Amino acid sequence: MGRVTIGDVARRARVSPAAVSAAFNDPAQLSKTTVSRILATALRLGYAPNPHARALLSRRVGxxxxxxxxxxxxxxxxxxxxxxxxxxxxxxxxxxxxxxxxxxxxxxxxxxxxxxxxxxxxxxxxxxxxxxxxxxxxxxxxxxxxxxxxxxxxxxxVDDEAGAYQAARFLLGQGHGDVLVLGFHMPPADLHQPRGVAGRRLAGYRRAFAEANVPLAEDSVVRTPVSLNGGDEALEKVLSRGRRPSALLAVSDIMALGAMRAARRNGLRVPEDLAVIGFDDIPLATASHPTLSTVHQPIRExxxxxxxxxxxxxxxxxxxEQIVLPTELVLRETTSTGKAPLRREKGGSYRGRRTLTRAAAG
Amino acid sequence: MGRVTIGDVARRARVSPAAVSAAFNDPAQLSKTTVSRILATALRLGYAPNPHARALLSRRVGxxxxxxxxxxxxxxxxxxxxxxxxxxxxxxxxxxxxxxxxxxxxxxxxxxxxxxxxxxxxxxxxxxxxxxxxxxxxxxxxxxxxxxxxxxxxxxxVDDEAGAYQAARFLLGQGHGDVLVLGFHMPPADLHQPRGVAGRRLAGYRRAFAEANVPLAEDSVVRTPVSLNGGDEALEKVLSRGRRPSALLAVSDIMALGAMRAARRNGLRVPEDLAVIGFDDIPLATASHPTLSTVHQPIRExxxxxxxxxxxxxxxxxxxEQIVLPTELVLRETTSTGKAPLRREKGGSYRGRRTLTRAAAG
DNA sequence: TCTCTCTCCTGAACCGTTTCAGGAGGCCAA
DNA sequence: TTGGCCTCCTGAAACGGTTCAGGAGAGAGA
The missing domain is CATH 3.40.50.2300 (Response regulator)
Structure with missing residues (x-):
């Protein structure tokens, strides 16, 4: 026995399939008594309109x-x-x-x-x-x-470049000489593409380094998967080679949190031995200990x-519309050294949700 | 101009719609040359079969x-x-x-x-x-x-009851007198229902309390939403009333992490001033600091x-099959007082993935 | 009584596929 | 030349709804 269809309901309610359809979609065109008889029958039979059939004709599935x-x-x-x-x-x-x-x-x-x-x-x-x-x-x-x-x-x-720039500039302004950058792991083909989120964030970091006249060595940029383990393993590897960066820029918070786990395991105190700034400001950034300094972007928004x-x-x-939402450097505990006061810096330009940047014809 | 349909492709390739369908679904029944002509035409026109139409007939939408x-x-x-x-x-x-x-x-x-x-x-x-x-x-x-x-x-x-029991038993065994329980916030109708995850976890806690002859007062069970803020606010409220529990049992890790945030804000050290055990063992439980003791359940599994x-x-x-997966108490830093050694306790009975508990006729 | 209008309902076409019986044509064996 | 068998393709009927022109019947007005 197959599923119950509109035809079954129609037969039992002694109306046409069209009437059943109407009872569900436009009851006004039927008499009240008929509608209620149809609905009662539908309920009794456990009828529910087939979403595929409905979508086929209406061109909407919801x-x-x-x-x-x-x-x-x-x-x-x-x-x-x-x-x-x-x-x-x-x-x-x-x-x-x-x-x-x-x-x-x-x-x-x-x-x-x-x-x-x-x-x-x-x-x-x-x-x-x-x-x-x-x-x-x-x-x-x-x-x-x-x-x-x-x-x-x-x-x-979002304005990735500006946010990244602010983050790097802040760390360099604190006098950090050896800054490790955790970037997105990606297929080799896309590695040097300047566009996209990955490219824009790295570009922001690079601009700050250039401005500060600090070289950013190629081996200071480690590319790793976006996950706790990705960040953890990336820092672990660097530390195991004997390198001791004093600050870390991560293109994503979850990487940063993973790296903090590795730091702790290796006896490094955050922020005293290693200052950390992430990116995104995921909800966890405020729940970690120490709380994570990061570049805020309005993710839910x-x-x-x-x-x-x-x-x-x-x-x-x-x-x-082409919309660009702002980013903002948020300083929390992973960068507070006691010397530097907590502060917030506006990063991106807010062109605004309602701002029509470029409109295109339908 | 509407979307391109199987009929459009058929016309351009000078075959019937049935042939186009066959080219996609069962190329063997057509000659090689025809198949490639049809596929080329389809590609050129940008044809893709309509998922709704396909689902309607095949009763599978994927x-x-x-x-x-x-x-x-x-x-x-x-x-x-x-x-x-x-x-x-x-x-x-x-x-x-x-x-x-x-x-x-x-x-x-x-x-x-x-x-x-x-x-x-x-x-x-x-x-x-x-x-x-x-x-x-x-x-x-x-x-x-x-x-x-x-x-x-x-x-x-999963065996919620056993896991909860182990967690509560461990804390009581440590000599904690004032234990706060964070339960699921839920509609009043379901409040006292013994079934369901919420009921089973609370039942596990209660069994341990009963066994240890420690009363679990009604105001020691706070019901709160499953979120960082839920846990944070719940503990905040209790502390603001002047109460100082020495241990906390949360029915979910995310609540526990939120509560730890509130604890820190109020100057309480975890675990020295407040021991904490969560439930679920979400990935973050190992990334928090201190790392969260919790009842592990195999969530991804x-x-x-x-x-x-x-x-x-x-x-x-x-x-x-009706399957029950095991739970297991995992002790990490939020319960380590120095006195108690780290240890793991098996919680639930593992009836196993392949174990057929009760089979029902189709 | 006739016509008009209004209410309530129906029949049939249609949405875009898949499926399957069967047709056309070619080839081979008798 | 006829019959049979392949190979390759087509026509038409589904799938389960929605839509829309129009029909039946009742009531109202002239």
Whole structure:
């Protein structure tokens, strides 16, 4: 026995399938008694409209896809993404739409994209021009780019360069000579690409070093996965080679926290022996001990803004926007040496959520 | 101009739609030249089969739903769920299926369930008999229960009671007289229900107190949301009333970490002034300082097992199972007073992943 | 009584695929 | 030349809803 369909309900309620459909979607066009008879019958039979059939005709499933270029398991291991999804979730909850995480299926992002039953995508960490993203435009699937470049599509970024610059400048201003930089581990092909989050953050650090006339040696930049263990192992390796940096810049908080674990294990006190500045300001940055100095970016806000832009595009209401949110250096305990007073420095330029930077024709 | 459909490709390649379908799904039944002509045409037009249409007929969409009784934004704020989803993601990645988080839509879980374009559900924190869950069985939608009771469906639980018991017993054995318990905040209706994770953990604590002949006063059990702030505020409030517990049992690590933040702010040293034991053993438990003693449960494994059980059910391969995974008290720095040696105690009984506890007919 | 209007409902087309029986044509053996 | 068997392809019927033009019947007004 198959699932109960609209036809079953119609038969039992002695009406046409069209009437059943109407009872659910536009009860006004039916008499009250008929509607209640139909609904009662539907309830009794346990009928629920088939989402696929409904989507086929209406071209709406009520699901938003969040696209990551990494495996799902990697995504959820990263508190940054959790916080981002938290922001996305605030809006999808509000609008009662579903949230589908889309990741490469057996290595193929294209396949995963094609198979995803969604109305549109929030794309994280890929540029609009990326090979997997471009086909979406041709197919007319709406999307919003987060942490990536875009010309036509709406996008949300933060001012990574400025934030990184502030962080490095602060440490150099404290007189640190040997600063270790923990960068994103990435495929060799992308290593020297200046664009993207990784490139922008490193560029910010480099600008500060250049300005301070401090050389940043190639072996002072260690690339490592974005995880506790990534940061832990990276610092462990450096220490095991006998090097004793006095400060550490990490392109992500979770790396920084991992490195602090390694520091502690090796008898280094933070911040006395090793000053640390992370990036992102994940919720944990205030829960760690010592609390983590970091470059704040509005992660949840980013998720909210991106999702609102996508929904707006789905509704054809409002223009596309390229938005850049601000970053801000937040000094906490991992940089307080007693000498330097706690302070906050504005990093990025806030062009504002409502600021239309470049609008594109639909 | 609408999206490009199978008909467009067929026309341009001078074949029938059926041939295009075959080219994608069963190329063997077509000649090589025809297949390559069709695929080339499809590529040129940017054709991708419509997931809804495909799902309608094949009754498979390639998406698994993970159902939470809480808002999406709440879910992602909780590292426990992140770790669980990490486990789920390992399997869905492997099998190239999508992952849809399903949460109450405008307060109605039933509506969210009905609208979700998925092949089956992993249901977290709800019993099989729950009003929103029961209809799924009638509709023939496969599901697996996690952290909830089930008679017929497959389920995955951990031995909460035993883990909680071990934790409380350890603290009482250390001679702590004033132990504060941080429990789950929940709707009043569920408050005294003995079942469910919350009930089982509290029951474990209570058993240890009873055994040690130490009374557990009603105002020693504070119910608070599962979050850093929840734990922080709960302890803050207790301290502000002038009470100075010497030990703290939290039903979740994230609460425990929040409480430690409050303790530090109030000048209490952990573990010297306040011993702390959490629950779950989230990844952060080893990254906090001091590192968190806690009741370990295999969170990722739980996600993996549940997902495998669901996929197995979708494939009609293998029986249903009710699985209980073990818990284990893990002592780290938040309980080490110097007097007590570090040690590990087995908590739950491991009935094993492959152990068939109760099998139910399909 | 006839016509008009309004309410309530139905029939049929359609959304974009997949599936499957079967047709067209070529080739080979008898 | 006929029959049979392949290979390669097509036509049409699903899948389970929604939509929309229009029909039936009741009531009102002339």
């Amino acid at each position: 699901v938003l896809g969040v696209l990551f270029p990494q495996a799902v398991s990697t995504v959820f291991a990263n508190p940054f993404f959790s916080a981002f999804l938290e922001g996305v979730g605030e809006i999808t909850d509000e609008r009662a739409v579903g949230l589908l995480t889309v990741s490469p299926a057996h290595g193929s992002l294209a396949r995963a994209i094609a198979a995803a039953p969604v109305d549109g995508f929030v794309i994280v960490g890929l540029d609009e021009a990326h090979d997997e993203v471009a086909p979406l435009r041709r197919r007319g699937v709406p999307f919003v780019i987060v942490d990536g470049d875009s010309e036509v599509a709406s996008s949300v970024n 980013k998720g909210r803004v991106a999702t609102r832009l996508l929904l707006r595009e789905l509704d054809d209401s409002g223009p596309r | 998406v698994l739903g993970v159902l939470f009784p809480q808002a999406v934004s709440t879910v992602f704020a909780n590292p426990f769920f992140s770790a669980f989803l990490e486990g789920v993601g390992e399997i869905t990645d492997e099998r190239a299926v999508g992952l849809l988080t399903v949460s109450p839509a405008h307060g109605s879980l039933a509506r969210a369930i009905a609208a979700a374009p998925v092949d089956g559900f992993v249901i977290v924190g709800l019993d099989e008999a729950h009003d929103e869950v029961a209809p799924l069985r009638r509709r023939g939608v496969p599901f697996v229960i996690v952290d909830g009771d089930s008679e017929v469906a497959s389920s995955v639980n 739980k996600g993996r097992v549940a997902t495998r059980l669901l996929l197995r059910e979708l494939d009609d391969s293998g029986p249903r």
